[in-house]
Amino acid sequence: MSAPAIELRNLEKSFGLAKIIQGVNLSIEKGERHAIIGPNGAGKSTLFNLITGKYTPTAGQVLMHGEDVSGMKPFQINRKGLSRSFQITNIFHNMTVFENVRCGLLWSMGYKYSFWHMINGQKALTEKADEIIEQINLTSRRNMVAGALAYAEQRALEIGITIAGGADIIMLDEPCAGMSHSETELIVDLIRKVTEGKTLIIVEHDMGVIFDLADKISVLVYGEIIESDTPEAVRASVAVKEAYLGTTLEDA
Amino acid sequence: MSTSSNSPLTAGTTRLVNLNSVLPWVIAAVALILLPQLFGSRSALTIINQMAITIVFALSYNMLLGQGGMLSFGHAVYMGLGGFFSMHVMNMVEGGLWLPLPLLPIFGGLFGMFFAFLIGSFSTRRAGTVFAMISLGVGELVAACSVIIVIFFGGEEGVSGDRTMGPEVFGWDFGSHEQVYYLTIFWLLIAALGMFLYSRTPIGRIANAVRDNEERAEFLGYSQRNVRWMSFIASGFFAGIAGALFAINYEILTEENLNLATSGTILLVTFLGGVGFFVGPIVGAIVFTLLQTVLGLYTELWGLYLGILFLATVMFFPFGLTGLIAMHIAPWKMGKIGHLVVPYAMLFFPAVLAILSGAAFMEILFHIREAGVGDSEMSLYGITFDSHAIWPMATAIVVFVVSVFIINRLSARVKAAWDEATHTGRAGS
Numbered sequence: 001m002s003a004p005a006i007e008l009r010n011l012e013k014s015f016g017l018a019k020i021i022q023g024v025n026l027s028i029e030k031g032e033r034h035a036i037i038g039p040n041g042a043g044k045s046t047l048f049n050l051i052t053g054k055y056t057p058t059a060g061q062v063l064m065h066g067e068d069v070s071g072m073k074p075f076q077i078n079r080k081g082l083s084r085s086f087q088i089t090n091i092f093h094n095m096t097v098f099e100n101v102r103c104g105l106l107w108s109m110g111y112k113y114s115f116w117h118m119i120n121g122q123k124a125l126t127e128k129a130d131e132i133i134e135q136i137n138l139t140s141r142r143n144m145v146a147g148a149l150a151y152a153e154q155r156a157l158e159i160g161i162t163i164a165g166g167a168d169i170i171m172l173d174e175p176c177a178g179m180s181h182s183e184t185e186l187i188v189d190l191i192r193k194v195t196e197g198k199t200l201i202i203v204e205h206d207m208g209v210i211f212d213l214a215d216k217i218s219v220l221v222y223g224e225i226i227e228s229d230t231p232e233a234v235r236a237s238v239a240v241k242e243a244y245l246g247t248t249l250e251d252a
Numbered sequence: 253m254s255t256s257s258n259s260p261l262t263a264g265t266t267r268l269v270n271l272n273s274v275l276p277w278v279i280a281a282v283a284l285i286l287l288p289q290l291f292g293s294r295s296a297l298t299i300i301n302q303m304a305i306t307i308v309f310a311l312s313y314n315m316l317l318g319q320g321g322m323l324s325f326g327h328a329v330y331m332g333l334g335g336f337f338s339m340h341v342m343n344m345v346e347g348g349l350w351l352p353l354p355l356l357p358i359f360g361g362l363f364g365m366f367f368a369f370l371i372g373s374f375s376t377r378r379a380g381t382v383f384a385m386i387s388l389g390v391g392e393l394v395a396a397c398s399v400i401i402v403i404f405f406g407g408e409e410g411v412s413g414d415r416t417m418g419p420e421v422f423g424w425d426f427g428s429h430e431q432v433y434y435l436t437i438f439w440l441l442i443a444a445l446g447m448f449l450y451s452r453t454p455i456g457r458i459a460n461a462v463r464d465n466e467e468r469a470e471f472l473g474y475s476q477r478n479v480r481w482m483s484f485i486a487s488g489f490f491a492g493i494a495g496a497l498f499a500i501n502y503e504i505l506t507e508e509n510l511n512l513a514t515s516g517t518i519l520l521v522t523f524l525g526g527v528g529f530f531v532g533p534i535v536g537a538i539v540f541t542l543l544q545t546v547l548g549l550y551t552e553l554w555g556l557y558l559g560i561l562f563l564a565t566v567m568f569f570p571f572g573l574t575g576l577i578a579m580h581i582a583p584w585k586m587g588k589i590g591h592l593v594v595p596y597a598m599l600f601f602p603a604v605l606a607i608l609s610g611a612a613f614m615e616i617l618f619h620i621r622e623a624g625v626g627d628s629e630m631s632l633y634g635i636t637f638d639s640h641a642i643w644p645m646a647t648a649i650v651v652f653v654v655s656v657f658i659i660n661r662l663s664a665r666v667k668a669a670w671d672e673a674t675h676t677g678r679a680g681s
């Protein structure tokens with residue numbers, strides 16, 4: 001059996017005296033769609049930032065395909081095939097949609113720090129970027145400045161940039177935050193389409209989205225994982241119900 | 253069509269000149285080649301050469317500020333070091349080294365690049381304030397060294413040389429101003445084209461990405477530090493070329509070429525022209541050099557007027573002079589520029605009066621303070637009068653106040669015309 005896509009071993013993170021993540025153990029298999037849920041302040045974003053290299057763990061390890069990546073920089077982890085989106089839309093606001101997606105492609109297509117290629121003359125690059133723009137349904141917005149897009153379109157672009165580099169582990173931080181019901185449906189379809197065959201780790205507040213998308217759900221409460229199982233099992237779990245005061249999951 | 257950002261670094265996607273096509277480059281080259289036929293005088297060529305050097309320097313500075321988002325207070329270091337090194341190479345040529353003068357800028361560039369590599373290795377680790385403070389510190393450090401390390405910097409007299417000692421190139425020894433002019437504009441075009449093309453490469457684009465959102469760029473596989481470092485090195489290279497051109501033109505370099513005042517000037521020049529545009533620094537350098545040389549002939553107060561212009565630009569047109577022109581592209585394209593003609597024409601006369609009377613006030617004040625005892629006769633705008641008398645000063649003040657009042661009254665009308673001219677039928681500005 002091959003190593004899991006992501007494995008967390010006794011992961012801890014403290015900010016000063018505050019222990020935000022307290023010994024998390026988690027294993028996410030290749031090709032799994034794994035959701036992390038939990039009440040506000042549970043440490044979901046911190047956990048995300050630990051896996052993606054934004055934060056360095058206080059203790060414990062992050063393993064990616066069996067390789068220890070704890071303490072590596074975000075760009076190093078990205079080059080190993082992990083890409084993420086952000087809770088707050090994090091795109092290049094002053095660039096066009098096309099340029100945004102192209103930026104996401106450059107490293108993976110081997111341009112690296114090249115100053116000997118004329119970027120507009122790269123046919124394969126342009127084609128690939130247009131292909132992704134079509135996938136995220138923004139072809140009609142191709143030459144618009146990203147900052148001028150509607151919010152839902154910006155979220156779609158964010159996902160487009162995230163998947164552009166062809167990473168096999170995709171991490172999405174609240175991709176549906178602030179969206180209307182119909183927009184959420186569209187974005188969930190999009191996520192399903194573009195993460196086909198990839199490992200997906202998603203943090204989301206919308207339980208409908210979670211139970212729709214995820215193969216497995218981990219529940220994070222006060223920096224500890226209290227449950228990690230299939231959606232059905234999580235829904236039935238008493239501990240989870242207690243953490244959520246028995247309301248949110250019933251609504252889902 | 254509105255710019256999505258209020259930061260002058262990223263004025264948006266409006267372009268003043270489409271530099272992707274060959275035409276503007278050819279026009280620029282032809283114009284520069286023919287220029288000596290029109291303005292053949294020695295002083296005119298000297299001014300254009302000075303402009304060319306400032307353009308290359310300002311463009312290299314904008315690789316940091318405009319394209320990379322790095323606010324440097326010590327960019328003169330790289331031009332200065334490139335220039336000093338070129339001066340030494342020039343002296344080595346005098347001592348027998350074989351090197352045609354037109355190749356000297358390459359060495360200046362390499363030396364500027366070498367130092368940008370060294371200093372950038374630690375200064376580009378962080379962006380923002382940390383970078384700005386380190387650049388200030390390094391600028392002060394190198395300026396201080398220039399007085400201490402006499403063997404390289406020549407102490408207070410600086411280092412001088414003779415450009416004509418190298419092998420002749422097609423019969424040119426570069427003794428005449430015209431020959432130096434052609435050498436300078438050759439390198440101006442090469443450097444400007446080089447910097448433009450650099451901005452069109454993957455690293456050039458990723459430099460924009462890191463400027464806009466360094467965190468996002470990191471999660472796309474790019475080390476923000478390396479991206480900044482590379483921009484810094486490239487910028488140092490072109491600054492070094494500017495330094496070598498300075499060495500060739502003036503045959504002397506002193507501490508002044510790398511001190512903080514020069515670093516501050518190039519920031520001012522670049523900002524004045526507009527950091528969000530590739531041609532911005534070019535516009536800034538031309539305006540600055542004209543003010544310095546031409547206005548400098550007429551008044552000692554040129555620096556004051558430059559300062560006022562800079563302040564006005566930063567406060568009212570944060571996208572610089574280029575941004576001011578580019579603002580009018582949208583109404584032009586919509587065919588609505590006509591709305592602006594009348595209000596602008598009405599504004600023109602009081603604006604000119606305000607500038608002239610304001611300057612007159614300054615000049616009279618300056619004359620009273622600075623002229624020798626008993627010398628109270630001064631001449632301004634072709635009128636000779638007694639600077640100590642009350643009426644010239646009173647006239648200047650009255651005209652200034654009245655014209656500012658008129659401008660103030662007209663501004664609402666101009667604003668209305670502007671809104672009309674830029675109105676596209678959609679909400680927002």
